[in-house]
Amino acid sequence: MFDALVIGSGPAGLAIAAALCDEGLNVAGLAPVPPPVAWSNTYGIWCDELEPMNLTHLLSHRWQNSVAYVAQQKIALGREYGLFDNVKLQNYWLERCDRGKMIWHQGTAAALEHFADRSCVTTPEGIALSARIVVDASGHKPALLKRPKSDRIAYQAAYGIVGRFSSPPIESQQFVLMDYRADHLSSDERKAPPTFLYAMDLGNDVFFVEETSLANSPAVTFEVLQQRLEKRLAFRDVQVKEIQHVEYCLFPMNLPLPSLEQSVIGFGGAASMVHPASGYMVGALLRRAPGVAKTIAHAVENLNDPPARIATSAWQTLWSSDEMRKRTLYLFGLENLMRFDEQTLQAFFASFFQLPRSQWSAFLANTLSTPEMLQTMMNLFGHTTHEVRWNLMRSAWSDRALLWKVLVG
Numbered sequence: 001m002f003d004a005l006v007i008g009s010g011p012a013g014l015a016i017a018a019a020l021c022d023e024g025l026n027v028a029g030l031a032p033v034p035p036p037v038a039w040s041n042t043y044g045i046w047c048d049e050l051e052p053m054n055l056t057h058l059l060s061h062r063w064q065n066s067v068a069y070v071a072q073q074k075i076a077l078g079r080e081y082g083l084f085d086n087v088k089l090q091n092y093w094l095e096r097c098d099r100g101k102m103i104w105h106q107g108t109a110a111a112l113e114h115f116a117d118r119s120c121v122t123t124p125e126g127i128a129l130s131a132r133i134v135v136d137a138s139g140h141k142p143a144l145l146k147r148p149k150s151d152r153i154a155y156q157a158a159y160g161i162v163g164r165f166s167s168p169p170i171e172s173q174q175f176v177l178m179d180y181r182a183d184h185l186s187s188d189e190r191k192a193p194p195t196f197l198y199a200m201d202l203g204n205d206v207f208f209v210e211e212t213s214l215a216n217s218p219a220v221t222f223e224v225l226q227q228r229l230e231k232r233l234a235f236r237d238v239q240v241k242e243i244q245h246v247e248y249c250l251f252p253m254n255l256p257l258p259s260l261e262q263s264v265i266g267f268g269g270a271a272s273m274v275h276p277a278s279g280y281m282v283g284a285l286l287r288r289a290p291g292v293a294k295t296i297a298h299a300v301e302n303l304n305d306p307p308a309r310i311a312t313s314a315w316q317t318l319w320s321s322d323e324m325r326k327r328t329l330y331l332f333g334l335e336n337l338m339r340f341d342e343q344t345l346q347a348f349f350a351s352f353f354q355l356p357r358s359q360w361s362a363f364l365a366n367t368l369s370t371p372e373m374l375q376t377m378m379n380l381f382g383h384t385t386h387e388v389r390w391n392l393m394r395s396a397w398s399d400r401a402l403l404w405k406v407l408v409g
């Protein structure tokens with residue numbers, strides 16, 4: 001029997017597996033494709049999220065020139081952005097798994113049974129693995145975790161190409177976090193959910209350009225995103241000369257929290273860890289895995305404790321009441337972003353990026369305390385346009401019960 005069984009070999013599975021191995025636990029993994037795995041997603045992150053962990057060496061590219069185009073302004077963000085080298089990121093976690101002599105099994109978790117002293121996961125291929133605690137890190141559609149149903153899931157969707165172009169689609173050595181300029185769209189198209197360009201110069205005349213819908217329910221389709229990207233490039237007289245990689249990005253932003261009473265713990269997309277207002281998660285995986293692993297290591301020391309008790313401690317660390325309060329505020333933010341029309345959305349972002357950099361950075365990384373987060377939101381409210389303020393007030397009134405819960409704890 002293992003101390004912990006990790007389901008999934010995506011970023012979340014490897015992050016938590018490495019942290020559990022660091023704690024000296026006897027860990028096993030189960031995934032349809034055991035690592036090393038080729039991850040095709042392009043994972044970006046702000047460099048200052050990696051600096052405190054001394055992990056900037058995991059990046060393949062860095063950009064000092066980071067900008068946003070919103071509300072007829074080009075805003076210099078003054079913050080360095082990076083792109084992970086997926087092999088380095090994976091090796092960083094796998095080396096620690098290897099040091100812990102972790103074993104990966106090939107298979108698909110299909111069923112879970114709990115006993116007094118262990119949980120047992122079985123696969124259709126007939127594998128049965130037992131552990132004191134199971135960590136479901138099988139992504140946004142988890143294999144084992146249960147969560148309440150929701151009929152209003154918002155998705156981030158994007159269609160992107162890595163390739164060469166007839167002329168540079170963005171400035172040399174630039175990273176564009178969001179370009180909401182929409183002069184290439186007809187007035188009817190501008191009434192549809194807004195999308196923006198996320199783009200980076202990868203060097204050697206190669207660029208990554210991605211048309212992105214921050215969040216919408218239902219998701220903006222890949223067809224619409226592709227058409228919009230093509231229109232945007234054509235408007236700038238840029239033709240695609242060579243496609244090296246196409247990215248189809250689709251993931252939920254506001255999955256309800258899994259039920260925290262279950263005897264299995266989740267991590268990553270499975271545990272609703274995606275930042276509901278930005279869609280980022282890799283930074284959170286790196287920051288949060290050690291704390292969750294420590295709690296699990298501590299809990300399994302008590303040999304008589306059943307999986308339910310170990311899971312309860314881990315859930316309390318991952319989703320403490322303070323983390324849940326902050327999540328409520330982020331969800332409030334997300335609802336507003338989806339309700340705004342294109343102009344209001346752009347005005348909102350212009351105000352957001354004019355906040356002190358330390359505030360908007362920490363808001364996006366989820367490293368503010370609840371009072372600091374409220375302060376940041378009030379700051380924005382005080383400095384934004386009448387239109388945005390009016391919309392925020394309307395939302396605050398309709399969501400007053402929810403916000404009251406945050407304020408009174």
Ligand SMILES: Cc1cc2nc3c(=O)[nH]c(=O)nc-3n(C[C@H](O)[C@H](O)[C@H](O)COP(=O)(O)OP(=O)(O)OC[C@H]3O[C@@H](n4cnc5c(N)ncnc54)[C@H](O)[C@@H]3O)c2cc1C
Pocket residue numbers: 007008009010011012013030031032033041042043044045107108109110137138139140143247248249250251267268269270274279280281282283
């Ligand atoms: C295209 C794209 C780009 C993104 N870009 C960024 C970014 O730039 N920065 C950022 O921070 N976030 C980004 N995200 C968001 C988020 O970080 C990713 O979705 C991330 O991959 C989620 O990690 P995960 O490990 O939870 O899930 P996944 O990466 O989906 O991994 C799940 C793992 O579980 C395995 N699995 C599934 N079912 C089973 C089963 N039944 N049994 C066993 N194993 C199973 C899968 O094979 C896989 O190994 C992006 C997402 C996408 C889709």
